[in-house]
Amino acid sequence: MRTAPPALAFQSGQAPPPPPPEVIPVHEHRVVCDGGGGALGHPRVYMEMGDSGFVECGYCDRRFVLVHPAEAEDAALDPADYEGAGGV
Numbered sequence: 001m002r003t004a005p006p007a008l009a010f011q012s013g014q015a016p017p018p019p020p021p022e023v024i025p026v027h028e029h030r031v032v033c034d035g036g037g038g039a040l041g042h043p044r045v046y047m048e049m050g051d052s053g054f055v056e057c058g059y060c061d062r063r064f065v066l067v068h069p070a071e072a073e074d075a076a077l078d079p080a081d082y083e084g085a086g087g088v
């Protein structure tokens with residue numbers, strides 16, 4: 001007399017896992033997020049990632065990752081030689 005085979009781990013009715021949070025590459029430590037509008041829209045919030053290099057939005061779980069540090073701000077103001085002693 002054979003017993004019935006054990007039922008397989010058939011998981012039905014379970015919702016699929018949520019998709020991973022969206023990663024948004026940014027160039028500044030200070031970012032603003034409003035959820036992108038639509039169904040995931042939320043009030044506009046400003047976030048400062050500080051030294052961590054990334055920050056996650058508490059509303060829509062988006063992750064803002066710093067991809068290029070803003071280090072060329074002062075370099076743009078290169079004091080060129082100003083020659084103004086050419087006139088009379």
Ligand SMILES: [Zn+2]
Pocket residue numbers: 033034035042057058059060061062
């Ligand atoms: Zn957001």
